[in-house]
Every structure is written in C-alpha cells, then in structure tokens.
Amino acid sequence: MSKIDTLRPDTRPTPLQKWMHFWMRTGSDTGILGFGLRWAVLLLFAAYFFIPMLWLVLATSKSAPQLLEMSPLAFGSFQRIQEAWQRIIEYQNGEVLIWGFNSVRYTIWALALSLIISIPAGYILAVARFPGRRLLLWLTLITMLLPPSALVLPMFMELNLFHLINTQWAVILPSAFFPFGTYLTYIYYASSLPRDLLDAARVDGCSEAELFWHIALPLASPVLGLLAFINFTTNWNNFFGPYVLLNDDRLFNLPVGIQQFVAATSALRPGFNPSPGIMVGYQQAEAALFGLIMVVPVAIVFLFAQRYVIGGAFTGSVKG
Amino acid sequence: MTNQTSPSLPLNKASFAGSSRLWRRLTAYLFVLPYFLVMLAFGLGPGLYALLLSFADFSTGLPRYFAAGFGNYLAVFKEFRFTFTFVNIGEFLVISVPLGIAMVVILAILLQMRPGPLSTALRTLYFVSGAVTGPVLVLVAIFMLDPSISPFQALLKSMGFQLTNDVIYAGSLPVIFTLIGFFSGAGLWIAIQYGALEAIPTELLEAATIDGANAWQKVLLIKFPLIRPYIIYQFILIFAGNVQLFVEPQILGGGNNLGVGGNVPAVWSPNQLAYNFAFEMGNFGAASALSLILLAIGLGAAYLIIRWTGFFNIEN
Numbered sequence: 001m002s003k004i005d006t007l008r009p010d011t012r013p014t015p016l017q018k019w020m021h022f023w024m025r026t027g028s029d030t031g032i033l034g035f036g037l038r039w040a041v042l043l044l045f046a047a048y049f050f051i052p053m054l055w056l057v058l059a060t061s062k063s064a065p066q067l068l069e070m071s072p073l074a075f076g077s078f079q080r081i082q083e084a085w086q087r088i089i090e091y092q093n094g095e096v097l098i099w100g101f102n103s104v105r106y107t108i109w110a111l112a113l114s115l116i117i118s119i120p121a122g123y124i125l126a127v128a129r130f131p132g133r134r135l136l137l138w139l140t141l142i143t144m145l146l147p148p149s150a151l152v153l154p155m156f157m158e159l160n161l162f163h164l165i166n167t168q169w170a171v172i173l174p175s176a177f178f179p180f181g182t183y184l185t186y187i188y189y190a191s192s193l194p195r196d197l198l199d200a201a202r203v204d205g206c207s208e209a210e211l212f213w214h215i216a217l218p219l220a221s222p223v224l225g226l227l228a229f230i231n232f233t234t235n236w237n238n239f240f241g242p243y244v245l246l247n248d249d250r251l252f253n254l255p256v257g258i259q260q261f262v263a264a265t266s267a268l269r270p271g272f273n274p275s276p277g278i279m280v281g282y283q284q285a286e287a288a289l290f291g292l293i294m295v296v297p298v299a300i301v302f303l304f305a306q307r308y309v310i311g312g313a314f315t316g317s318v319k320g
Numbered sequence: 321m322t323n324q325t326s327p328s329l330p331l332n333k334a335s336f337a338g339s340s341r342l343w344r345r346l347t348a349y350l351f352v353l354p355y356f357l358v359m360l361a362f363g364l365g366p367g368l369y370a371l372l373l374s375f376a377d378f379s380t381g382l383p384r385y386f387a388a389g390f391g392n393y394l395a396v397f398k399e400f401r402f403t404f405t406f407v408n409i410g411e412f413l414v415i416s417v418p419l420g421i422a423m424v425v426i427l428a429i430l431l432q433m434r435p436g437p438l439s440t441a442l443r444t445l446y447f448v449s450g451a452v453t454g455p456v457l458v459l460v461a462i463f464m465l466d467p468s469i470s471p472f473q474a475l476l477k478s479m480g481f482q483l484t485n486d487v488i489y490a491g492s493l494p495v496i497f498t499l500i501g502f503f504s505g506a507g508l509w510i511a512i513q514y515g516a517l518e519a520i521p522t523e524l525l526e527a528a529t530i531d532g533a534n535a536w537q538k539v540l541l542i543k544f545p546l547i548r549p550y551i552i553y554q555f556i557l558i559f560a561g562n563v564q565l566f567v568e569p570q571i572l573g574g575g576n577n578l579g580v581g582g583n584v585p586a587v588w589s590p591n592q593l594a595y596n597f598a599f600e601m602g603n604f605g606a607a608s609a610l611s612l613i614l615l616a617i618g619l620g621a622a623y624l625i626i627r628w629t630g631f632f633n634i635e636n
Contacts, residue, residue, distance in 0.1 A: 034536060038430050045427060046442055049449040049503065052460050055471045056452075059463065072471035121355035128348040136352060143363040145560050145622045150615045153598055153607050154370035155362065177362040182355055208347040239454040239567050244595070259455040259571055268462065284463070291456035299451035306447050309508065310515040 059288040060084055064270040084285040098250055099257035106253055110175035110235040118178045122185025123216050144179040152240050170245040175235050181227045188223040222311055229305035236298055254294045262287055373608040392605035405590045413562055416498040424506050428513035429539050447507035458571040461500045489583045497568050509554055516550040556625050560618035566591040590614055
C-alpha cells in the first residue's frame, strides 16, 4: 500500500448513505417519492391550519340544531349571522363595544410607548460606547427571555403598592417595557448602519439627536415594521395581564371579555340544562362571531406583516 | 509656516474631542434613560419584588417581610398539587417542544425547497392561523374536539370518541395543548425559519448541486446545519414560554365550567397553582416563590443554551 493510498479519504458510502441514495435516486432533484411526500405533508398541514378557521367563519351562520345536523363545512344563512351579531351587541348593553374600544386603546398606547422608548435605546446601544452598556444589553437579553406571564403575579403586587390595580394604567404601563424591541433595534443598527455615514454627518455639524432623527430613523423601516407587528399582536392578545390586573368588566379588553362572555352564557352548551346564573339563549354562533371580532383585525395585520418576518431583520438577531 | 501653527492644533483638537465625547456620552444616557426606567419598573422591579415577597409571611393577610424565611418555598414543595402540576407540565414539554420544533423545521424546509406561488400561499395560510390565540384559540379547540359538531368528526369518531369528554380528559391534555399551541404558534416560526433558509447564499447551494448533491442531501448537509442557530433560538423561546402555560388550562378548566370543565382539573399547570396560591388562598408569599421557581427554570434553560452555543449577538 503506497503512502498516497493511506492518505486518501475513505470515500466508500456508509450504509445510511446507501439507503438514502436508494430512496432519492429517482428524478434529478427530489425524486418522485420526494415530490409526492412533500405535497402530502404540505397539504395535510394546510388542512390542519385552514379547516378550523373556515369552520369558525361558517359556524356564525348556523343555529345550534343546524350545527349538529348540517355538514360541518356547510353554510347556514346570513340571517343567522345577523341574529348572532344582534345578540352580541345587546349583551350587557353593548359591553362588547366597550371591550373592543379598550382593546384598541390599550394596543395603541402600548405600541406608541414601547416603540418611542425602545427604538432610541436600541439605536444608541448600537452606535455609542458608554459605561453600563454591556450590562444593559445583558439585562435586555435576560428580560427578553422572561415570558410576560412569569412577571404577572409580582407585577400585581407591585402595582397594588401604587394603587394602580383595576385602572387602565395597570395594563398600559407594563406594556411600555419591550426588551425585544430594544434588542432587535440594537442588532439591526449594529449590523447594517454604516458608521462612516454617521461620522460624515457629524463633520457636517449634525447633533446626536439629529443623527438619530434624520439618518437612523428613516433607515429603520424593515425593523420598525417587524416590531410594530410583534408588539401589536402581543398586546391585542394580552390575556393574562388584564385577567389578573383588572376586576371592573368595563375595563376588560376583548380577550378577557370573550372569556367572560363564554363563561357567563349558554353559548357553548345551548342544549344543556343551564346552571344557575348562566344567561340562556346564546348559541355557538354567538361565541364564534365574538371570536372572529377578536381574530379578524389580527389576521389582517398578519397578512401584511409576513414579509417583515421573512425579511432579514429577524434572522439578523442571531449569529449565523 | 505650517510648522509654527501645528503645535497648537492637537491641543485644540483634543479639548474639542473631549467635550464632544462627554456630550455624546450624556446624549447616550438620555437615549437609554426612559428604557432603563421602564425596565426597572416592569422587568427587574417585579422580579426583585417577588424575591422579597417570597420570604414574607402572609398568614395575617398583610406581608411581614423576611418573617417566613424559606417557609414559602417549603409550602410550595409540600403542596399536594405541586408534583401533579410539574408532572403535567413536564409531559407537555416533552411532547410539545421536540415535536413542535421538528414539524416547524420540516415544513419550512419543504416550503422553501421549491419557491413559487403555491408555496407562498401555503406559507401564508400557516402564518395567518397565528391570529387565533388566547381564549378564541381555546374556544376553537373545544369546537374542533367535539365529535358532534367538529369538521374532524369522522376522524374523531373513527378513533372511538363520541363525546367531548371522551376527547378532553386529564390524560389527553398534554397532547391537546400541543395541538393547540402548534396551530397558533407554528406559522410564525415557519416564517422565521423560512427567512433563515432564504438567507443561505445561493452560491453554496449551486456548488453543492454541481458536486452532485440532490435536494435531500442539500437539506441534510447544508441547510439544516446553517439554520441550527435559529432552531436553538426557537427552542429557548418555546421552552421558556411553554413552562409558563396558563391561559389554555385556565380557560378549559379553572372552574369556568365551559361544558368540559368537569373533566379538566381546575389547577393543571404550575402557573395556575401560583395563581391559585395568590388569589384563592391569599398566600402571595408562596405564589411569589412558585413564580420564581418557574422563572429560574426558564432562565436556567436559556442560560445553559446560550453558554453552550454562545450565539447571541452581544459582542463588541
């Protein structure tokens, strides 16, 4: 055996590679088996994600008996949708409208406060060097990984100390803290804002605040879109916070409102003997329509926001 | 001429640079100040306050700080539902985390393999279902798991289920919460992993094609290793989030009796137990202690993974 031979890497296929080769040899790319398998899996999951949403929309058009008798994906009547709408509006003298309005108000406050606070912070963490910067970045990373629900109980006790429980501020103020926003802004500017641009503007006499306002902010639209999307959905769907921090049902947002509606009415079990204190006459259609009121605005935002999630801003936050 | 003026120049420059550096540093602090304050108030503050309360005694209704010692932690460990809730959440994590991540990665890879209008449409479909969350998600799940009205009734009935209570019971909850969580959460992560796959340089894949790699080999040997950091990232966030499961079991059980309540324990997850300690038993000390234990589990897992992989961007 010559020396050359011993140095040559072992190119014999392993049993696993042989096995894989067998299944992948058809066709030039994925093979016939691969083609079929790929579409089978993709379509199976399409059904998994789509059918429940379709059912939710169709359920608003059917009465309780129709839900049992008709095919699950059949359409009932527009009249039934209108009835369901009427019943929801009449529930507790139009409380659903108050809840919807609260949801909008809390979400807008949270969006405005958190972006105004976290974007300048993320920017300056990226472009400036100052004592305490690393500590702040580490604290951001740690608090970012804390699920909000972990802090709800301590938050309750803290807000209780300041007599803010059962006010709108109990929901709005905590949502101003958005560490993920700061972190993502930091990564975005650190990786894609050319320092020379800032230096050139400084030479031209731009102040630090002007640099941020005239140069950094206009360049931030991809990351702003992503942050606004994440912030909007988080706050619109916030359940645990308001559930714990609010008692007055006129302060509820839609998620807590719908929970209360379903628990207080016969909507989920119209055929059963009602327990005392349960409001009767409500059917699944009302619950489904209520759910849609909460879901549709988010679904629209989701449709527009997908490109921000796929675009590079998010993936930039992790080292490749 | 130039030699005469040059000695004074560096001095001027230095003093100018010095004052401007001070000014810049001051501006920097002004930029981070509001963020630091809200972090103190709503991130670190509640955490530290919980730490303080976890050593406080609430037997009189009002907190007596440091009076309890480790009593609250002992009370949590001795609570008869402690093991029950942690076994539940453990089962849920063991099922939901690996399965969720594997399916998300597989779907992202399958979608991104052959980009096109159909693939985009499917990705959007997966993504939009993320709009269904919280109470509405539980509501939809109750409908989907009711064999009498569900669009999946043929499947449910073929598995021998006749009533909702056949489907939703204590033993099936880890699987049900996995299905629910995947429905609502997978689309976002599929889009994120899809974005990560898109970011792989095309030259790399072309080179592999020239070397004779087929699509599956490119997936296993190139794409998968390159999106590994995002998979770890997903793992951290999913794990930390799932440990804290609250909304789904609270609405399904939680004494709300949504027609399925009889079959679902009122306290199923550790976070519900913490809530129960605080608002049913009035023991905020034990509630804080349990919240901190959960926090430590989520943070501990995150810390280990950050240390092992060192992938978070916090350099320079």
